[in-house]
Amino acid sequence: MEYTKKGYFLEKHIKFPSKKRLREKPVAIIECTQNIPCNPCVEACPFGAITIEGNINSSPEVNFETCTGCGFCLGICPGLAIFLMDLSKGYGLVTIPYELFPPDKGEPVDLLDRSGQKVGEGTIEQIRNLKKYDRTILVTLKMDEKLIKIVRGFRRKK
Numbered sequence: 533m534e535y536t537k538k539g540y541f542l543e544k545h546i547k548f549p550s551k552k553r554l555r556e557k558p559v560a561i562i563e564c565t566q567n568i569p570c571n572p573c574v575e576a577c578p579f580g581a582i583t584i585e586g587n588i589n590s591s592p593e594v595n596f597e598t599c600t601g602c603g604f605c606l607g608i609c610p611g612l613a614i615f616l617m618d619l620s621k622g623y624g625l626v627t628i629p630y631e632l633f634p635p636d637k638g639e640p641v642d643l644l645d646r647s648g649q650k651v652g653e654g655t656i657e658q659i660r661n662l663k664k665y666d667r668t669i670l671v672t673l674k675m676d677e678k679l680i681k682i683v684r685g686f687r688r689k690k
């Protein structure tokens with residue numbers, strides 16, 4: 533996959549599911565820049581939704597129809613390169629893997645794009661900290677639906 537010299541993808545570099553699929557349930561989006569021998573995401577998916585074609589150094593791909601949005605792959609990815617997007621509740625939800633002290637549910641936060649720039653404001657919808665996610669916290673951010681392809685991080689206000 534192609535990405536900028538600063539090491540992050542632009543929206544045009546990423547394969548997204550259809551709006552119809554996004555309105556059904558959460559779905560994994562892989563934004564992996566690592567052309568190295570790595571495949572725990574493939575092994576972690578209980579539904580066989582992630583594949584790496586050919587060489588193990590190739591980029592993984594998600595089958596959006598097979599993916600259930602369970603989040604296992606987010607917790608296992610050492611590169612924190614997998615996110616969930618979801619429009620099933622009538623607003624935008626983006627789930628990110630997070631390895632710092634977790635925010636509180638309902639907390640207002642600044643929403644950041646892939647370069648770390650603020651692009652809006654949202655709230656913490658859900659925090660998941662389960663053993664099955666390999667103790668990586670999954671933070672779900674609530675936002676305007678037009679932001680879900682853009683937001684990939686957040687900044688606490690306090």
Ligand code: SF4
Nearest residue numbers: 577599600602603605
């Ligand atoms: S979210 Fe779950 S079903 Fe979807 S690719 Fe990741 S592990 Fe597989």
Ligand code: SF4
Nearest residue numbers: 564570572573609611
């Ligand atoms: S586990 Fe993460 S870093 Fe490794 S190939 Fe999968 S998406 Fe890329």
